[in-house]
Amino acid sequence: MRCLLALVLLIPAAGLYGENPQDWFIPLRDAVYEQKLRADDIAPLFRRTEERARESLSGAALYVALSRCEYMMGRAYQYEERKEEAAARYGEGMNWAEKALEEGGGADAWQMLAENLSQTCAVRSASYAMANGLKVEKHAKSALALNSRNAAAQYLIAARWVFAPAPFHNYRKGIEMMTAILTEGDMEKDDRFNVYLAIGYAYTRQKKNEEARSWLQKALEVYPSNKYARSLL
DSSP: OHHHHGGGGTOOOOOOOSSOOOTTTHHHHHHHHHTOSOHHHHHHHHHHHHHHHHHHOOHHHHHHHHHHHHHHHHHHHHHTTOHHHHHHHHHHHHHHHHHHHHTTOOHHHHHHHHHHHHHHHHHSOHHHHHHHHHHHHHHHHHHHHHOTTBHHHHHHHHHHHHHOOTTSOOHHHHHHHHHHHHHHSBOOHHHHHHHHHHHHHHHHHTTOHHHHHHHHHHHHHHSTTOHHHHHHO
């Protein structure tokens, strides 16, 4: 079971919303997913987005938004293998998510705690992943207990069957669970990308190239410049 949850090292970013994202957050999200800019070029946008969050929100909603910003900046560093810088951002993201929960935050706070922890496991040691990986699914389930249509939390649970190393994966089950999110989850742009990508990835591992191509093309219709999706295609 511990080996299974080390798969968080492989899971692409899940979506970040228990509710619609604020307009001022979308440019940061899209810059990270588009993968056109380097992390150092995204950093000013990250700081501006944090400033907008502080100007626009308060309480648990603010802390969730700050957790999302930290998470996105962490992803930008992680894409460039800058693991220490990514870990620092994810650590701050977890701190903000925990603060949101202390202030009465709901499903989105649990989701952000799961998201930041999942990628912290990816950039820190294997022993850290073994000690903390089980908590990712636990936090995702806590989010779903409050909002059963949280697509990102659904994705985190389904992704274990898609991205786990052999012999722990189950591509058929993973594809079924991912496909269900398309109708059972409240999806944003990045949620759609992540689900399409995961299904495409699962088909590539089964060497079902036509099916894989179809789903990867769907992912690239959402974010045409995403380097990982393009590499799979």
